[in-house]
Amino acid sequence: MIKTLPPGCQKLLEAKCRSGLTFEAIAKKVGRDEVWVAALFYGQAQPSKDDINTLAALLNLSAETLVEDFVFSGLPTRGGLIETNTRDPVLYRFFEIFQNYGVPLKAILQEKFGDGIMSAVNFKMHVDKVPTPKGDRVKITLDGAFLPYKPW
Amino acid sequence: MIKTLPPGCQKLLEAKCRSGLTFEAIAKKVGRDEVWVAALFYGQAQPSKDDINTLAALLNLSAETLVEDFVFSGLPTRGGLIETNTRDPVLYRFFEIFQNYGVPLKAILQEKFGDGIMSAVNFKMHVDKVPTPKGDRVKITLDGAFLPYKPW
Amino acid sequence: MIKTLPPGCQKLLEAKCRSGLTFEAIAKKVGRDEVWVAALFYGQAQPSKDDINTLAALLNLSAETLVEDFVFSGLPTRGGLIETNTRDPVLYRFFEIFQNYGVPLKAILQEKFGDGIMSAVNFKMHVDKVPTPKGDRVKITLDGAFLPYKPW
Amino acid sequence: MIKTLPPGCQKLLEAKCRSGLTFEAIAKKVGRDEVWVAALFYGQAQPSKDDINTLAALLNLSAETLVEDFVFSGLPTRGGLIETNTRDPVLYRFFEIFQNYGVPLKAILQEKFGDGIMSAVNFKMHVDKVPTPKGDRVKITLDGAFLPYKPW
Amino acid sequence: MIKTLPPGCQKLLEAKCRSGLTFEAIAKKVGRDEVWVAALFYGQAQPSKDDINTLAALLNLSAETLVEDFVFSGLPTRGGLIETNTRDPVLYRFFEIFQNYGVPLKAILQEKFGDGIMSAVNFKMHVDKVPTPKGDRVKITLDGAFLPYKPW
Amino acid sequence: MIKTLPPGCQKLLEAKCRSGLTFEAIAKKVGRDEVWVAALFYGQAQPSKDDINTLAALLNLSAETLVEDFVFSGLPTRGGLIETNTRDPVLYRFFEIFQNYGVPLKAILQEKFGDGIMSAVNFKMHVDKVPTPKGDRVKITLDGAFLPYKPW
Amino acid sequence: MIKTLPPGCQKLLEAKCRSGLTFEAIAKKVGRDEVWVAALFYGQAQPSKDDINTLAALLNLSAETLVEDFVFSGLPTRGGLIETNTRDPVLYRFFEIFQNYGVPLKAILQEKFGDGIMSAVNFKMHVDKVPTPKGDRVKITLDGAFLPYKPW
Amino acid sequence: MIKTLPPGCQKLLEAKCRSGLTFEAIAKKVGRDEVWVAALFYGQAQPSKDDINTLAALLNLSAETLVEDFVFSGLPTRGGLIETNTRDPVLYRFFEIFQNYGVPLKAILQEKFGDGIMSAVNFKMHVDKVPTPKGDRVKITLDGAFLPYKPW
C-alpha cells in the first residue's frame, strides 16, 4: 500500500521507521493530534509549511524537497486507501460498528440535533488507551460539526 | 425500513412515537445508554426481561406480549439494516470517516496496543451534543476491548 | 417509485396531479424554490409546519393529517430514490457530467478555494429555462458552502 | 492518476505546475472557460490547433511535439477518470447532490421542458467563488441543450 | 415484467393480445414505426393524444381512461426494463455486439464524424426481416443524430 | 488500451497512424467493410493470410512478421475491450439504446421471426454518414442470421 | 422459485407432482428428451400445440387452458432462473467445471474447429446415469452446432 | 493471459506453438485425453513425473527444468483463468447453457440420482467433432461421479 502513496508520504513513513519514533512522539513535537499526523503520513491530510519544516527537522529529511513533494502531488486524495468491503479484521470492525449501530445513531442524532449530518470535514478524532484489569480498552472520540439542512 | 423489523421492535417504535418520549428520556428510565436503547428499538440489541418490563410499563405496552415477541423472534439479527454502499448522507459520513482515517487509525492502534483489533462486540458507544458559538458539535465516543492475536 | 415514498409525500404528489398545478406555481405560493419543493414532494427535504399548512390549503388536503404524516415518518431518508448506476437517460446525464468533468472541477475548486469540499448539505440549487433560436437550454445552478479541511 | 493520462496531458500538467499559473490565468490567455481548460488538461476535451499553439507558447512547450501528442493519442477518452462509487470526498458530494435531488430535478425538467434530456455533450459549465461573511460559497452553473424525444 | 409497467401500458399489451394484432399492423394504423409502437407499449416512449385516440379505437379501449393513465403515470421512465448484465439470450446478443464491435465502431465514428457521439435521444430504429436460402436474417437499422463536443 | 492488444494489432494501429490512412481507405484496399477492418485492428476479428499480406504492403509492415504475430497470439479474444458498465459517452449510448429499446425489439423479433435469437457470430455491421440540414446523422446497420430454438 | 414461473409452467409442475410421473416417463410419451421436457416445465423452452395436447392428456389438464396459458405468457424468457454467482451446490459444480476447464476447452475448440463458437441455441443436451462399482456416475452430453466467424 | 500462468505452463505453450503439434497429437503421445492435456498447459491440472518426461521429450524441453518448474509453483491454482461474468463469446455460451438448462438439469439429476451433486473433482470431459451436412457440431461429454448427501 505504501508504494501507492505520494512520494512525500513515502519519505515520511520510511524516515519514521528509521527514527523509531511513534506517531505519538511525532505528534507532540508537531503540536498536532497523532491521528492527524498519521493521516498526513498516509496521504489523507494536508500539512502547512511549518508542519513540513518541523517534520523534516525531526526526521532528518530535506525540508526543501519535502515541500516540493507536497506541492507537486497537490492536495491530498482522500478515501482511496481501502475498498469499502475491506476484509482487514481491524478495519472491518469499524465498519461493522456503523453497520450495526449506524441507524440507531442516526435516530438519536436527528432527535438531539434535528435534520442534518455530522460533518466528516469539519471534524477531528482522538484515540485513548484505557488499561483495565481485564485488558486494554480502545477509546476513540469522533468530534464533528453538526450541519443542518435548510430549505431555500 | 420499520416494516422489516421484528414485531417487538415495531411495537416499541410506534409506542415511542405515540408517547412523544425521546430515546434519552427512555434510556434514563431503563438505566441504559440511549444508543443501546435505540439499538434495541431497531433490532440490533437483546433486552433482558427487566428491560422489557420497564419499557412495557413506560410505553403502555403489554409486558407479556412483548416478552413473547422477543422470545419468538429470537436473538437479534445484526448488521442488516443498511447496505454497505449506503447513500444516506448521515450514515455515509460515518463510513467516509473510516474510509479516510481508518488506515491511519489502524497504524496508531498497532503502535499503541500491538497486533490485534478493537472489539465490536465487547463494545459500547455514547453520543454527546456540544454547543459552540459556531453551532453544535457531535461528539461520539467508541469504547471497545482490545483483543490481541496470539500464536498457537 | 411513488409507492415507496412516505404517505405524506404520496398525498402531496396525488393532490398536485389532481390540482394541475406545476412545481413552479406551488413554489411561488410557498415562497420556496421549485427544486426544494419537488425535493419535499419526493421525500428528500423536511418541511416546516408553515410549509405544510400552506401546501394543505393550496392542494385541498387536511393540514392536521399531513402534519401527522410527516411527524410519523420522521425526518427525510435521503439518497435512496435511485441506484448509483441508474440507467434513466435523464438522470444518467447528470452523473455523466461529473464522471467527465468532476476531476477537472475538483482541480479548479482546490486551486480557487484550497483544501476542502463543496457542501451538499449547506446547499441549494435552481433551474432556469433559457430559450435560444436552436431550442431551449437547461441552466442548473448549484450553490454550496465551501467547507475547508483543518488540521487538529 | 496523472500517469494514466495521455502524454500530451501529462506535459501540460507538469508545465502548468512549473509555471505556477492557475487554470483561471491560462483560460484567460486561451480565451476559454477554466473548466474546459482543466478538462483538456485531464484528457476530457479535445483542443484545436490554435489552442495547442497558445498553450505551448504560454507554458514553454514545443507546439510541434504537443500537436503530435494529441494527434497520436487521438480523440479524448472521456469518463474513465473515476469510478462511479468514488470515495473521494470532493467528488462524492457532486454525486450525492444528484442522488438526492436528481429525481425532483427530473420532475421539474419534464414539467418545464417536456419529454427529453439535458445534453451532456452540447454542454458547458462554469465555477464562481462567492465570498460571504460566513465563508466562501461555490457556485457551479451547468448549461446544456434540451434534447426532446420524438416519435418516429 | 408486464406487472411492473404503468397501467396504461398493461392495458395496451392485454388489448393487443386479445386483438391478435401484430405490432406491425398496429404501427401501420398509427402511422409510426413498429419499434416505436412496441417501445410505447413497454413504457419506453411517450404518445401524443392522437396516438392514444387511434390506439384506443383500434384496440377497443376507452380513450378517456387511457389518456388519464398516461397523464397520471407521467412521462416515461426509460431504461429500467432489464439489468445491464441481462442473461436473456436475445438481449444478450445485442450487448455482445457492442461489447465486441463498440470500440472499433467508436474509432470509425470519430474518424468519419469527429469528436462527438451518436445521440440515443434524437434517434430512431427499424427492423427488417430478410429471407435468404439459408434462413431469415435480422436487419436492424440504428439512426441517430451526431452531436459534436465543442469547447467553451 | 492499445497496450493491452496483441502485438500484431499494435503494429497495425501504429502503422495506420503513421500512414494517415482512414479505416475506410484501408477497407477499400482490403476489400472488406471498414467496421470489420477496425475490428481486426482492435483484436476482435481474425484475418486471412491474404488480408495480412494486403495490409502489410499497404502499411509498410513485414508480412512475414505480421503473420507470425497473428499465429502466435492465436485466434482473437473477443469481448474484453470494455467493461459492461462503460462510462465512455460514445459507447454508453449504444448500450443505452438497447437498455431502452431492447425489450420492445425482442417483442418484435419474436413476433416477426418466432422463438430464437439474432446471431452475433453469423453477423455483420455497417456505418453510414448521412448529412442533413440540421447536421450529420449516424446510420448503423446490424445484419445477423436468425437462429431458431428447436425442441429435441 | 416455482411461483415466479408463468402459470402454464406452474400447472405442469403441480400436475407432474400429483401424477408421480418422472420427467423420463413424460419425455417418452411426448417423444422428446427429458432435459428438453424439464426445460419446458421450468419455462426455458417453447412447446408446440401437439406437445401441449400430449402433456394435457397425460397430466389431466385442460389442453385448451394450457394452450391459452402458453399463448398469453408468450415465448419463453430464458436465463433468469438463477443468478450467475449461484451458491446452489448442484448448479455451482456446473459453473466450476467451465471456470476450470473453459479456457482449455476453448483452445481445443479453436484448434479443432477454427474461429467460432459452439451454439447454445442450435443445441441439445442429454443425461445418462452410469452405474459403477464405486457408485453412479453422471454423464451429460452437450451437442451444439459450430458457428464460424466470417469477415465481411 | 499466458503471462499470468506459472513458468512451466508458459514453456509448454510456447514449445507447443513452435512444434506446431495439436493438443490431440500431444494427448495421444502422453496417453491422456486432449482436454486434460490442455488443462495442464493452462495450469488447471497436475502432471505426474512421467507426464513431464514425455512432454519434455516431445516438445524439446529440459525435463529437469520442467520438473523443477512444476515443483516450484506447487499444485495447480484452479478456477482463476476467467471472471464469472466473462464476455468472451466462446466461454459465454458454456455459461449460458447452464444459466438456461441448469435448473431443469438439477431437477432431472435429483429425480434420477437422489439428493446429491455431480462431482467436478472426480470428473473428466471429452470433446468430439461431428461433421454434418449443415456444418460441424461440437459434442462435449461431461462425466462426473455422483456424490450423495447423507445425514449424520
Next chain:
Amino acid sequence: MIKTLPPGCQKLLEAKCRSGLTFEAIAKKVGRDEVWVAALFYGQAQPSKDDINTLAALLNLSAETLVEDFVFSGLPTRGGLIETNTRDPVLYRFFEIFQNYGVPLKAILQEKFGDGIMSAVNFKMHVDKVPTPKGDRVKITLDGAFLPYKPW
C-alpha cells in the same frame, strides 16, 4: 428469513419454539447430530421418512402432512440462506476465518493429502461448548472426505 423457508421447515421451527426443546434435545431423540438437525430445520438437509416420523411425534405435528410438505417442496435448495458478503457478525466471523487462514490451510491440505479438495457433500460437522476459567470456547469440528484430482 423463516418466511422464505419451505412450509415443512416453517412448521418444524414453530413447533420447536412452542415445545421449548433445544436442537440438542431433538437431535438426541432423532439419533442425529444437532448441526444436521438444525440444517434440516433451516431447509439445508433432506430427512428420511423415519426422521420425519420421529420429529412429528416429538413436536406434535401430523406426520402425514409433514411428509407431504417435504415431498412437495422436493429436495433441499442449499446455499441460499445468506448472501456471501453477509454483515451478520456471527456469520461474518466464519467467513473471516477462511479469508485469513484459507490459503495457509490449503497449503497444508495439499502438503498432507496431495492435489484435491475436502468435500462439502461427503461431510459432517459438530459443535462443542468448552468452558474455561476465562469464559466459554466454541469448538467446531469439520469432517469431510478428501477427494483427489486424477488425470484422464
Next chain:
Amino acid sequence: MIKTLPPGCQKLLEAKCRSGLTFEAIAKKVGRDEVWVAALFYGQAQPSKDDINTLAALLNLSAETLVEDFVFSGLPTRGGLIETNTRDPVLYRFFEIFQNYGVPLKAILQEKFGDGIMSAVNFKMHVDKVPTPKGDRVKITLDGAFLPYKPW
C-alpha cells in the same frame, strides 16, 4: 500470489521449498501448530523474535535480515489473500460449508451460548488427516473464544 507477500514471507516460502521441509516438520521445531506456521509464511500471523530465530536457523536464513524484514513490513495485513467470491475449488468448499450450514450453526451457537459470537481473533485451528478404508478424511478443528454481547 507469493509476489504480493511481504519480503520476509517470500524468503520463508522460498527457503522452505529449498529445504524440502513440510509445515508439519517446521511447526514441530518452532513448537507451534502447523496452521499457525503456514499462516505466518503467508503473512497472516505475527512471529515473536524467538520464532524468527528458530526459523532462520532451521531454514538457513539470516536471522538479522529476517527480523528487519518483519519489523519493516510491520504487523500482518490479514484477509487480503483471496477475494470473497473465490473460484478456487479448495477454498470454495470452505465458504460453501458456511454458506449452507452457517445459519443452522448460528442457531445452535445462540442456543448453547447465548447472544454473542465465536471470536476469529482469540482463535486457533488444527488439521488432522484421518485414514479410512474409503480414503482419507480431512478433520479441521476451529477453536475460538465465545464473546457475549452486553448492554451498556
